[in-house]
Amino acid sequence: MAVASKRIPAPDLVPVRRALLSVSDKTGLVEFAAALSKAGIELVSTGGTAKTIAAAGLAVRDVSELTGFPEIMDGRVKTLHPSVHGALLGVRDDPEHAAAMEVHRIAPIDLVVVNLYPFEDVRQSGADYASIVENIDIGGPAMVRASAKNHAYVAVVTDPEDYASVVGALEMNFGSLSFEFRQKLAAKAFARTAAYDAAISGWFAETLEVEHPTWRAFGGKLDSVMRYGENPHQQAGFYVTGEKRPGVATARQLQGKQLSYNNINDTDAAFELVGEFDPARTAAVAIIKHANPCGVAEGATLTEAYLRALACDPVSAFGGIVALNRPLDAEAAEEIVKTFTEVIIAPEASGDARAIVAAKKNLRLLVTGGLPDPRAAGMAVKSVAGGMLVQGRDNAVVDDFALKVVTRRTPTDREMADLKFAFRVAKHVKSNAIIYARDLATVGIGAGQMSRVDSSRIAARKALDAAEAAGLAEPLTRGSVVASDAFFPFADGLLSAIEAGATAVIQPGGSMRDDEVIAAADAHGVAMVFTGVRHFRH
Structure with a gap:
């Protein structure tokens, strides 16, 4: 049942006379507490926070002086008391x-500082x-939510990065904080507790293996504001x-201008793909x-792998x-910077x-400290109007599949290595996906078409263009293998x-016309392998 409002207007400026500080992250705490104390604000604190403030020579009251009750149960209960929450929630x-x-x-209490x-x-x-x-913090979120609800009178700070702005606002308003400022702090506080609870509920769902919890929450912290999204508007x-x-989310950017929305999206796709390849091998x-990949290759060195990947589609590689799945070395760097490149991640x-x-001052260079595990579980989330689609990360790896040869001819060892390579790449190409590969390098990629036949033809056409650019007599699709991310519904795509x-050919299989497709392969002496696993990517 909703509680009726008494409609008491909030004051604009509220003097800050008493502050309660209880923080886990003590970054900037002493300096902030000193500034508050200098402004004549009484400091009240708890446990380790109080000790840190007192050790700096600042006057601080323990919260137990307010409650008349000591901390108990290893500190689990210290601020959950009417003397605290009445001080925060009172209108x-x-x-x-x-x-x-x-x-x-x-x-x-006029100011609450809690992380x-x-x-x-x-x-x-x-x-x-x-x-x-x-x-799992209990008292902290309770104080944060109480203070944020009563932002008409109480300012709540949950992020050390806001300490300077609070001190500045106090100086500007002669010891008071404005209603607009308190509103913004309250909004940030509720967002913080929401993200915190999302992390907790997500952990429980993961730990208890609850695939579809009744309530699903997601949280995140702003890392950067983009100049714009996919488009300038x-x-x-x-x-x-x-x-x-x-x-990309955990990488260190060593140089270059700010990553754009599209840079981040594409860089994530690139690094997830290259994570499929064991750098020890x-x-x-x-x-x-x-x-979408316009070229992927393995090699004895990064330079060899890069040049072979570039040869697949040198036109699309521009920008x-x-x-890379190994640390960037000087030789590879020399080759990469010859072509205009937006981002290098390694x-x-x-x-x-x-x-x-x-x-190349605008070229972004990111280092990650490791590779993503292609087998690791995780979630993929996509927004739709009025909701979200949530699924597990595609962590199926072709090395783990029970591959089945369905044609009269068995692939050669070289063909099988290329088939596995091509299917690794197909996992990261937008559907419908067709990948031609030869000697552990892509030689033609068809992505995101409504028809699998069109993807086959586009990939072959790109291979022809690449051959002409390289001065080759024929495209490298001659003698290649081909991977399809999903089954061939008809024989035309295979043909x-x-x-x-x-x-x-490597494909999942499972079509009602598998027999027709297998017969077409046999008629042309082509070997075909079924994976039993599909890699749609939309």
């Missing part, structure tokens, strides 16, 4: 509230169940969730444009994203490589690939 211009505060000797137990960090650290549960911001998966490079970069890239020169 000071309401005669009934004011009378209750006077009768119970509750002095108002929460580091649940997200502890969760990501791999701590045990009990440790994670112990880092769209606003955009980049939020990070705290997941420790190596990638081979060097691998992926070149991405508009979230693309280059992802696990690390040598000093010489960094110096080479630095000559188009055979016409382009493919000698072996």
Whole structure:
């Protein structure tokens, strides 16, 4: 049942006379507390926060002096008390509230400074169940929400990055904070507790293996405001969730201008793709444009892999994203900067490589410290009008499949290696996807078409263009293998690939016309392998 409002107008300026500080992250705490104390504000605090403030030589009252009750249960109960929450929730211009505060000797608190137990960090650290549960903050969110609700009279600070602006506002308003300023702090506070609760509920769902919880919450922290989104008329911001998966969200940007919305989207696609290739086995490079690969290759060195990837579609590679599965070295850097590139992302970069890239001041260089695990579980979220689609990350890896040869001819060892390579790439190409590969390099890619036949033809056409650009007598699709992300519904798509020169095929299978497709492969002496796993990517 909704509670009726008494419609008491909020004052504009509220003097700050007493502040309650209780923080887990003590970054900037002493300096902030000193500034508050200098402004004549009484400091009240709890536990370790009070000790830190007192150790700096500042006067501070323990919260137990307000409550008349000590901290108990290992600090689980210290601020959950009417003397605290009455001080935060009391509507000071309401005669009934004011009378209750006077009768119970509750002095108002005007400023609350709280940041929460580091649940997200502890969760990501791999701590045990009990440790994670112990880092679920209760008193902190309760104070934050109480203060934010009563922002008509109370200012709440949940982020150390806001300390300076609070001090500045107090100085500008001679010890008071404006209603607009308190509103903005309250909005940020509710967003923080929402993200915090989202992390907790998400952890429980993951731990208990609840695939579809009745209520699903997502939270993230603003990392940067984009100049615009996919198009200049769209606003955009980049939020990070705290997941420790190596990638664009966790990378260090060593140089270059700010990443754009499209840069981040494409760089994520590139690094997830290159993460499919074990760096201990081979060097691998992926070149991405508009979230689709225009070239992927393995090689003995990054330079070899890059040049082979570039040869697949050198026209589309202009202005693309280059992802590497090994640390960027000077030789590879020299080759990459010869073509206009928006972003390079790699696990690390040598000093010489960094110096080479630095000559291109707008080129972004990101290092991640590792590769994403292609087998790791996770969530993929897509917004739709009025809702969200949530699914598990596509963590199926072709090395784990029980591949089935369905044709009379069995692929050769070279063909099988190329088939697995091509299917790895197909996982990261927009459907309908057709990948031609030869000697562990893509030689033609068809992506995002409404017809699988069209994808086959586009990929073959791109291979022909690349051959002409390289001065080759025929396209490298001659003698290649082909991968399809989903089954061939008819034989026409397969026949188009055979016409382009493919000698072996890998596809999921499962069509009502599989027999027709297999018969077409047999009629042309083509080997075909079924994976039993589909890789749609929309």
